[in-house]
Amino acid sequence: MRYLKLIILFLPVMFYLSCGDKSGQEPEDLLMSAKKMLDSAQVLNSNELKLEAVELYNNFIKKYPDSAKVIDAYYEIARIYSDINDYKEVIKVYEKIADKYPNTKHERNALFMIGFTYDSNLRDTVNAITAYKKFLEKYPTDTEGDRLSESASLMLKSLEGKINIDEYLKESETQKTAGSSEEKNKDKSKDTTDKKKNKDDKEKKKTPPPVNQ
Numbered sequence: 001m002r003y004l005k006l007i008i009l010f011l012p013v014m015f016y017l018s019c020g021d022k023s024g025q026e027p028e029d030l031l032m033s034a035k036k037m038l039d040s041a042q043v044l045n046s047n048e049l050k051l052e053a054v055e056l057y058n059n060f061i062k063k064y065p066d067s068a069k070v071i072d073a074y075y076e077i078a079r080i081y082s083d084i085n086d087y088k089e090v091i092k093v094y095e096k097i098a099d100k101y102p103n104t105k106h107e108r109n110a111l112f113m114i115g116f117t118y119d120s121n122l123r124d125t126v127n128a129i130t131a132y133k134k135f136l137e138k139y140p141t142d143t144e145g146d147r148l149s150e151s152a153s154l155m156l157k158s159l160e161g162k163i164n165i166d167e168y169l170k171e172s173e174t175q176k177t178a179g180s181s182e183e184k185n186k187d188k189s190k191d192t193t194d195k196k197k198n199k200d201d202k203e204k205k206k207t208p209p210p211v212n213q
Helices: 002-018 027-044 047-063 070-083 087-100 105-121 125-138 148-159 165-206
Strands: none
Touching: 027 047, 027 070, 047 070, 070 087, 070 105, 087 105, 105 125, 105 148, 125 148, 148 165
């Protein structure tokens, strides 16, 4: 039964590989073939099949370079390479994204991820610093609400030895907690003042007006 399930799972991929002429395939068909190959690779935990999926995604990009789905294919390729710990290839993919989509959120994300990959995955401080500086030259402040510029700035300072990132985060959390407590105390004080005012107003209403002599 287990092998039967595997055969059924592979049927779409086997069908794709058996087609001699793929020139008539539509964009969605190519993407579906790549996705099915990737699904099979994940079930079998096969790096070889994952690389086959990468090839299918690259075929789609070459055949339909102007498709709106190309960016999705690039992200899938980057994810696959990251999954198999080939971080140098991950960086190459993000470099392609940055070149193909200048002045967009995709370039912004890609430039940040290049620095992050050098920093967190490859432990390459020199190239990480260069990548973060390149990102911050073009995107010095946050505009998308995702705080990538802030994060890149902090990571760069940490790599350059200007701050201790752990101490910085701890201090920020302390300040945040203190600010929250201060805000609560203000609210409590305001609530007490409002209650006293309401009580005084009620007392005034109970007191009869003076009688004119």
